[in-house]
Amino acid sequence: MLGEFEYLLITAAATLADNAYGAAIREEIEATTHRRCSMGALYTTIDRLETKGLLKTWMGDSTPQRGGRAKRMVRVTSKGVQAAKEFYDAVMRVSRGASWAGEQTGNLS
Amino acid sequence: MTRIVWPLVELASKLLEPDEREAVLGDLLEAKESAGQALLDIFGLVLRRQALLWKNPQPWFAGFSVALPSTYLLMHVSVSVTATYERLFHHRFCASWPTGHEGFVLLFCHFFLLMAWSWAGGYVVGSASRRTLWVSMALSALACAFCLVTFHFEALSRFSPFLFVLPAILGVRHGFRNAHLSLAGASLLAVTVTVLMIFAWTHQALWVLNWALVLPAWYLVAAARRSRQEGPTGPWWPFDRAPLSSAVFARKNH
Numbered sequence: 001m002l003g004e005f006e007y008l009l010i011t012a013a014a015t016l017a018d019n020a021y022g023a024a025i026r027e028e029i030e031a032t033t034h035r036r037c038s039m040g041a042l043y044t045t046i047d048r049l050e051t052k053g054l055l056k057t058w059m060g061d062s063t064p065q066r067g068g069r070a071k072r073m074v075r076v077t078s079k080g081v082q083a084a085k086e087f088y089d090a091v092m093r094v095s096r097g098a099s100w101a102g103e104q105t106g107n108l109s
Numbered sequence: 110m111t112r113i114v115w116p117l118v119e120l121a122s123k124l125l126e127p128d129e130r131e132a133v134l135g136d137l138l139e140a141k142e143s144a145g146q147a148l149l150d151i152f153g154l155v156l157r158r159q160a161l162l163w164k165n166p167q168p169w170f171a172g173f174s175v176a177l178p179s180t181y182l183l184m185h186v187s188v189s190v191t192a193t194y195e196r197l198f199h200h201r202f203c204a205s206w207p208t209g210h211e212g213f214v215l216l217f218c219h220f221f222l223l224m225a226w227s228w229a230g231g232y233v234v235g236s237a238s239r240r241t242l243w244v245s246m247a248l249s250a251l252a253c254a255f256c257l258v259t260f261h262f263e264a265l266s267r268f269s270p271f272l273f274v275l276p277a278i279l280g281v282r283h284g285f286r287n288a289h290l291s292l293a294g295a296s297l298l299a300v301t302v303t304v305l306m307i308f309a310w311t312h313q314a315l316w317v318l319n320w321a322l323v324l325p326a327w328y329l330v331a332a333a334r335r336s337r338q339e340g341p342t343g344p345w346w347p348f349d350r351a352p353l354s355s356a357v358f359a360r361k362n363h
Contacts, residue, residue: 021132021136022132022133022135022136023135023136023139023140026136026140027140038150038153038154039133039136039137039150039151039153039154040150040153040154040156040157040158041157043129043132043133043154044154044157044158044161059128059131059132062135063139065138065139066135066136066138066139067134067135067138069131069132069134069135069138070128070131070132070135071132071135071136072128072129072132
């Protein structure tokens with residue numbers, strides 16, 4: 001079972017698809033959660049997920065706005081997609097009937 | 110402010126693996142982080158990385174089981190060898206010096222043992238704690254400081270306790286670079302060291318605690334044996350299959 005931050009990271013990477021790399025994932029997480037995402041948490045979690053086989057990373061191209069430094073590109077593996085789906089389903093199931101869940105979870109069959 | 114702090118960010122980032130440094134510095138530039146925040150981010154990542162390394166047994170083994178006790182013992186052996194050398198070659202003697210009865214044969218035996226113990230210990234430390242080497246070095250320095258403060262070696266050069274340093278550094282360098290050591294070479298070293306230690310022991314010229322110094326040599330045999338079984342790129346860690354350089358970055362090169 002994924003942790004909360006692991007799920008956020010996988011989801012952000014999946015959403016960004018071919019444009020998923022450190023800074024973009026961090027921005028996506030911060031924009032979504034309105035919480036600061038530290039570099040330490042981001043990169044150690046990426047490593048952990050890669051060790052579990054849920055992500056694949058490689059060094060990508062550099063760009064001028066990065067001072068000519070390369071990006072660490074991220075792609076979610078099929079195993080990662082499956083793990084994220086299981087987490088999502090579990091959260092939705094456990095949220096059924098919760099007062100804050102509203103109608104969204106009630107529609108799930 | 111940024112002009113002052115950003116070089117510090119670059120400096121701090123040297124504590125990261127090269128690929129990770131590249132990616133993280135690029136991310137910080139792209140996100141237009143302030144230099145102060147970037148410095149905090151780098152230190153946060155370095156701390157997390159170091160904390161993760163200490164979840165493995167290797168850094169503990171290298172630092173507390175090898176570097177710290179070996180330095181303490183090797184400093185005493187260095188003093189002992191220097192004292193014997195002074196007595197035999199320069200006919201100098203001081204009542205507080207150790208090894209009063211040793212002759213030329215035991216001097217050469219101890220000198221060889223000192224070199225071999227130091228190199229083997231250094232090799233183990235270098236290979237088992239690459240990314241935590243600074244902690245092992247700090248523990249060695251601590252042992253040195255303790256010896257220098259606690260013991261006073263009269264009439265001997267102030268460098269006499271440090272004869273072991275050069276071969277130990279060479280060993281660390283070789284271990285750090287994972288220099289190949291054949292099983293035959295490691296076995297020859299371990300057997301020679303053991304035989305010479307038995308020789309010194311039978312002549313009442315070996316402190317009982319010095320037997321601990323034979324362990325790194327036999328560790329190398331175990332590691333070389335394991336390395337041969339797992340191929341030339343196998344880890345120098347005979348107890349499990351986890352690679353010594355634990356960073357994911359270090360293991361892949363896309």
